[in-house]
Structure formats: C-alpha cells, structure tokens
Amino acid sequence: MAVEIVIPRLGLLMEEGTVVEWYKEDGEAIKKGDPLFAIESGKAVQDVESPATGVFHLLPGLPSGPLPIRTVLGYITAPGEPVPGRAAVPILQMEERPAPEPTPAVHEPQLTRATRAAPRTKVASPTAKGLSREHGIDWRDVEGTGPGGRVQVADVERYLAERQRVIATPAARRLAAEVGVELEALAAQMPGKRIKLEDVEQALAPAVVPAIAPVTEQGIPTSQVRRIIAQRMVESTRTTASVTLTTEADATELVILRERLKTTLAPRGMLIPTYTDLMTKLTGVALQEHRMLTAYLKDDEIIISTSIDIAIAVATDVGLLVPVIRDVPTKSIQQIAEESHSLIERARARQLGPDDLQGGTFTITNLGMYGIDAFTPIINLPQCAILGVGRIISKPAVHDDEVVPRKMMTLSLTFDHGVVDGGPAARFLNTIREYVDKPYLWLIR
Numbered sequence: 173m174a175v176e177i178v179i180p181r182l183g184l185l186m187e188e189g190t191v192v193e194w195y196k197e198d199g200e201a202i203k204k205g206d207p208l209f210a211i212e213s214g215k216a217v218q219d220v221e222s223p224a225t226g227v228f229h230l231l232p233g234l235p236s237g238p239l240p241i242r243t244v245l246g247y248i249t250a251p252g253e254p255v256p257g258r259a260a261v262p263i264l265q266m267e268e269r270p271a272p273e274p275t276p277a278v279h280e281p282q283l284t285r286a287t288r289a290a291p292r293t294k295v296a297s298p299t300a301k302g303l304s305r306e307h308g309i310d311w312r313d314v315e316g317t318g319p320g321g322r323v324q325v326a327d328v329e330r331y332l333a334e335r336q337r338v339i340a341t342p343a344a345r346r347l348a349a350e351v352g353v354e355l356e357a358l359a360a361q362m363p364g365k366r367i368k369l370e371d372v373e374q375a376l377a378p379a380v381v382p383a384i385a386p387v388t389e390q391g392i393p394t395s396q397v398r399r400i401i402a403q404r405m406v407e408s409t410r411t412t413a414s415v416t417l418t419t420e421a422d423a424t425e426l427v428i429l430r431e432r433l434k435t436t437l438a439p440r441g442m443l444i445p446t447y448t449d450l451m452t453k454l455t456g457v458a459l460q461e462h463r464m465l466t467a468y469l470k471d472d473e474i475i476i477s478t479s480i481d482i483a484i485a486v487a488t489d490v491g492l493l494v495p496v497i498r499d500v501p502t503k504s505i506q507q508i509a510e511e512s513h514s515l516i517e518r519a520r521a522r523q524l525g526p527d528d529l530q531g532g533t534f535t536i537t538n539l540g541m542y543g544i545d546a547f548t549p550i551i552n553l554p555q556c557a558i559l560g561v562g563r564i565i566s567k568p569a570v571h572d573d574e575v576v577p578r579k580m581m582t583l584s585l586t587f588d589h590g591v592v593d594g595g596p597a598a599r600f601l602n603t604i605r606e607y608v609d610k611p612y613l614w615l616i617r
Contacts, residue, residue, distance in 0.1 A: 174247040175224040182526040188238040189213040198230040224248040296323035340367035413589040421608035423581040445509040454607040456500030457614040462600035466533040468554040483532030486519045496532040545582040556591040560584035
C-alpha cells in the first residue's frame, strides 16, 4: 500500500513549510529512516526521513514556496505498485512514428538491431527538470546517463559545469541573495561542484564588502525567518491584552555572586555563567511559586503548564530566535550555563532544530548589554508573559538607611491581562526583584 509523503507539523505553531532540497530522485529506491528532503519551517531547517521502505515517487507540478502542513508531496510504493493518481504507464515510452517508406535493397545500409528500434521519448526526473528551469536551460539538451537515457540531476550539473554555469541549491541561492554573496565568485573556487547552504555560510566569514558609491536608500530582501517573526509579533500584539510592569532591583549582591563564580570557575577551566544564566535560574525558581505566569489560553480554557521551560531570546543574523532550556528549576547554574551556551552557538550557526525552539512556557530577553534600561518586550505566543532585563548600572540608592552607590537593574514584565490579572503578575515581578536583591534566597533551592 502506498505511503503518503507530506509536509509534517514540526512545531506547535507551524502551519506551513518550504521544501528546500530533495535528497532522492523520482523513482529511486529508499529505505525507511533515510533522509528524504530538507524543510524550512519557522526559524529552522530540518531533514525529514522517509516514512517507509520502497520506491520514491514525487508528485509532478508541485508549486514552489511555502505549502500548508499535510500537503501531499509524493508517495513511497512497493516495486511495481501503481502510484495513486498517476496512470500506470512505463517509465520510457516509445514514440509513435509512421513507418518509413521502403527503399531499394541495394541502397539499404547495414543496420543493427538497436538502430532499427524506434527512438525513445526523452525523459528526466522532476528534480532535474526543476534544476534546468532554475538555470534557464532546456533539459532536453542534456545528455542523460540514467536508465534508458533518463536525465538526472548529475547530468544537468555536469552540463552546467561544462558551460561554466553556477550550480547551487535553492537554499544556497536564497541565503546568498540575503547576505550579498556572489555565487559566480564562489563557483569559481569550486569548479564543477554544487554550491550548498553550508558553502555560502562559510564564505560569509572572510567576505569583504567592496567600496560602492553612496546611495540614498537600499532594499534588503525579507527572509522567511524575518517574515515569520513579523507575523508572530503582529499576532501577539493583536490577540493579547498586554500590560507592562517595571521595577528597579538592587543587583549588587548578584554582581558579587557572578564575580565570585568567575574567580572560582575560570582557573578550573569551567564555563562562567552569564547574567542571563543567573536570571534564568532565579526566574525558574520564582515561577514555581507563581505558576499562573506559565499559563496559556487554549480555546476558552486557561491551561497551566506542568513544566517550567524558559526560552531565551538570541539575536542572530537572520532574526531573533528563542531556544528553550527545559526543566530550569531542576538544573544547577552550571548546567544552565552550558546548555544556554550550546543553544546560542547553534542558533547563530543556524543549527537549531524545531525541538529546540518550541514548548517554552516563559521567555527572558536581556538588552542590558546594549545599554537599555526599561523596555516593553512582546509576548512570545502562546505564552502569557515575558521578562525584559535591563542593564546593570552604578547609581545612588538607599541601602541600610544610607544613600550609597549600588548596582541597579531595571526589570520589565509584559503579561497578557486576558490570562493573568495584575495582582499575580505584580507579585511575581516582586519575587524576581527580591531574588535579584538577595541571591541566597534561590541559591538554596
């Protein structure tokens, strides 16, 4: 029985995905679990495995660009099994031509059995046809080396290489257009090879932007990641009754704690927690006391999450990503530091998978390193609240009834008033402030 190949749902909020590369040819044998195609969804690119063992059949005429989830892309069938919706015709058909007029025997050349046979109709795989269209060539001009002269991707690539044309995957072309990498120059360094996404990414590091004449305006192509970020931000502001509370916390003891961790851990070659790591840990402990801040709205019901998984906002070249640290209260500061460091590195290298970006129950965004004090963060749906962390700055403050210099930090909590009332939100923010003031309150948890 034929098995459908569809656009899978890779995340809670995923509604569509874009196939950026196929790893198998139409009609090629495949095993269950083999990588079949790469799909871009939300803010990540992930390989999708074959759901069955058999023969892969790609549906013709699939549109390019984003497709809704559950869209059927093709089928996996048993050898010889008909493909649903496709007529049972042989792969190679004989051309129907009128029989030639007979000629005198004395003039008839010696013909082999092969040359007496009627010529076959030229065929090509869908991927080869797509690659040909992409490069503006006619695939019928390409000599096929597949079964029965079938034109395959390798044949088109060889044809392009012989004519010094750029060979690149669609994903590589999109990224090159976004960041301004010249594919022709890159192809000259890789003669005869197909440029892939990772080749463009590697070319970014040493790239030198040539001097150009000043212009009054410049257009920047919008990536799919940027479009999705904009869509979700607009949806958040449109569907939530957002309110932002701010408070100022005395972070002097928090600064002392981090300096002591730095002094202790650095000689041992251990990772030094950042202020975001410390805020993640103390926020996780605070959320145990204020579980309503992990709630979300589903239909007409408010659901309180059973786990405390905190997303941390990470600025990357393609946009803002929010990878998730799971079960924060159960982890030590060192474990959180190691996990967040790994997530941030993979986010900036575009190596995050959908599992890294979904399932968060609360979000922290830190703009302190940019000199920002208070701001209004936008709620990361379907969550109901997000904490904004401002810079730590020395300023006069009252401490033990005396005005002395203290390290102060501004905290901004945006919450959905349709899910959480102002009282619970204010109490939660006050707990965060107390934990910043007195780190030992959560260090003992």
